Amino acid sequence: MDKQQANSRIAAIFETEFEVAPDRLLPEAHLFQDLGLDSIDIVEMIGALQKEFGIQLRDSEEARAIRTLGNLQDFVFNEIVKSGAGDSPAPQS
Amino acid sequence: MKLKRVVITGLGAVTPMGVGVEALRAGLAGGRCATVSRRDEWQHFLNMHSLVAAPGPDLNEKIVPRQNRRSMSRMSFYGHDAARQALADAFGSEATWPEHFSPGRLGCIIGSTTGSPIALSQTFEMMLPDRDIGKLNAVSFFQCVSHTVAMNVAQCLGITGSVLATNSACASGLQAVGAAYDLVRLGRQDAVLCGGAEELHPSVTGSFDVLFAASARYNDAPSETPRPFDRDRDGIVCGEGAGILLLEDFDHARERGAKVYAEVLGYHTCASGDHISQSNRAALIRCLRQALESADTRPEQIDYVNAHAAGTVQGDAEEAATIREIFGDRVPVSSLKGNLGHTLGASGPIELIATLMMMRDSVIYPTLHLANPASDCAGIRHITVPVSQQIDTIIKNSFAFGGINAALVCRKISPN
Numbered sequence: 001m002d003k004q005q006a007n008s009r010i011a012a013i014f015e016t017e018f019e020v021a022p023d024r025l026l027p028e029a030h031l032f033q034d035l036g037l038d039s040i041d042i043v044e045m046i047g048a049l050q051k052e053f054g055i056q057l058r059d060s061e062e063a064r065a066i067r068t069l070g071n072l073q074d075f076v077f078n079e080i081v082k083s084g085a086g087d088s089p090a091p092q093s
Numbered sequence: 094m095k096l097k098r099v100v101i102t103g104l105g106a107v108t109p110m111g112v113g114v115e116a117l118r119a120g121l122a123g124g125r126c127a128t129v130s131r132r133d134e135w136q137h138f139l140n141m142h143s144l145v146a147a148p149g150p151d152l153n154e155k156i157v158p159r160q161n162r163r164s165m166s167r168m169s170f171y172g173h174d175a176a177r178q179a180l181a182d183a184f185g186s187e188a189t190w191p192e193h194f195s196p197g198r199l200g201c202i203i204g205s206t207t208g209s210p211i212a213l214s215q216t217f218e219m220m221l222p223d224r225d226i227g228k229l230n231a232v233s234f235f236q237c238v239s240h241t242v243a244m245n246v247a248q249c250l251g252i253t254g255s256v257l258a259t260n261s262a263c264a265s266g267l268q269a270v271g272a273a274y275d276l277v278r279l280g281r282q283d284a285v286l287c288g289g290a291e292e293l294h295p296s297v298t299g300s301f302d303v304l305f306a307a308s309a310r311y312n313d314a315p316s317e318t319p320r321p322f323d324r325d326r327d328g329i330v331c332g333e334g335a336g337i338l339l340l341e342d343f344d345h346a347r348e349r350g351a352k353v354y355a356e357v358l359g360y361h362t363c364a365s366g367d368h369i370s371q372s373n374r375a376a377l378i379r380c381l382r383q384a385l386e387s388a389d390t391r392p393e394q395i396d397y398v399n400a401h402a403a404g405t406v407q408g409d410a411e412e413a414a415t416i417r418e419i420f421g422d423r424v425p426v427s428s429l430k431g432n433l434g435h436t437l438g439a440s441g442p443i444e445l446i447a448t449l450m451m452m453r454d455s456v457i458y459p460t461l462h463l464a465n466p467a468s469d470c471a472g473i474r475h476i477t478v479p480v481s482q483q484i485d486t487i488i489k490n491s492f493a494f495g496g497i498n499a500a501l502v503c504r505k506i507s508p509n
Contacts, residue, residue: 044232050227
């Protein structure tokens with residue numbers, strides 16, 4: 001999986017789980033201020049990303065620095081690469 | 094301390110008859126039975142004998158903003174819709190209610206048997222196969238908690254007064270109305286949105302089924318059950334929906350020129366302290382007598398009894414004995430559960446709203462399916478066909494597992 005593919009799957013989560021229109025999914029968009037997420041959404045987001053990519057994010061300290069969609073895309077792709085999860089298909093939910 | 098007078102100024106309902114109070118009234122006026130077969134959905138549950146239910150309508154849940162919607166289950170959507178209806182009824186527009194209250198002076202009390210049975214079931218289905226807490230999501234708990242409807246409605250509407258949930262199974266909703274009455278008459282709130290909400294789930298019907306309290310003989314003829322007070326009654330039919338009323342300080346209502354449906358004159362709730370599932374006529378009699386006493390109303394002043402009668406063998410007989418003891422065979426009595434099924438914690442407020450419609454329209458809707466009044470339910474004035482009659486004062490009964498009893502007395506008044 002390359003980063004563009006990962007970003008597409010992240011975008012799908014934003015669209016389906018959080019009902020964000022695709023044209024608002026810009027890398028510089030702030031998750032809270034621009035995309036309208038809140039603290040509970042972040043918990044849901046972590047769960048959705050873990051399920052989608054088969055990675056563990058919950059205890060990551062780096063995740064606390066995430067502010068924008070671009071931050072999130074970078075962080076998730078790094079975790080995918082570190083875990084090797086991107087080499088296998090996404091787990092079925 | 095001088096107690097406030099309390100009036101009912103707004104109504105909202107989502108019932109097996111449809112969305113809105115008018116749909117409820119029209120369904121009852123038309124003598125419709127909302128019971129349908131659940132055979133296709135429930136027959137794969139082993140040992141489920143009752144394959145009938147009175148489902149509510151499917152709402153457009155997307156009209157609720159996502160961040161409110163995520164913590165809401167079907168019962169919260171029902172409660173929310175009914176609450177908005179009640180506010181729109183009381184204030185002309187659901188959005189203008191804050192103009193009429195100082196912060197914290199509007200409360201919200203909504204009861205239900207449990208939190209969402211659908212969410213509870215899904216939670217355990219997710220967690221238990223692997224005993225994995227990581228399978229849980231962040232929002233299902235907000236649907237599972239016992240005050241889920243009250244808190245979700247308050248969140249959606251921005252209510253900052255007293256928010257409570259009365260969870261006493263089939264008496265939940267009438268206890269909510271009674272608790273609202275107490276808060277307003279004590280001057281603690283200017284008004285309270287109050288009532289009950291429920292959603293169907295096989296675990297709910299199944300819980301009555303294992304107690305031999307759910308109707309199981311009419312699976313092939315669902316439109317003939319439940320049969321309150323009837324010789325051939327065989328148990329309840331679970332329903333779903335919500336009924337919400339706005340109870341308001343009489344002076345507050347008068348100052349804003351509100352339409353008034355009725356005044357709440359009195360209320361009582363008590364327990365039998367006797368048996369966990371069986372009604373006890375001595376406790377029921379005590380409950381109704383004390384409700385009448387608190388209303389400063391004599392039994393002969395009651396024009397209509399809206400019975401709890403859900404179609405159970407034991408419960409209907411105990412209620413009939415209670416009514417016979419207090420009212421004899423003079424006062425008209427009917428149960429609406431033959432039409433609506435048993436909406437459990439929502440039944441008290443839904444049937445109270447229907448009773449207020451009867452009061453307004455001077456008509457008594459009959460007990461549907463009461464073809465042959467049972468000998469153990471005799472000696473009271475059963476209404477089996479619609480009766481045109483002025484109704485000024487009513488009593489509404491709700492009884493629940495745990496020996497919990499509630500009764501509310503209302504009287505028609507003019508605001509001026």
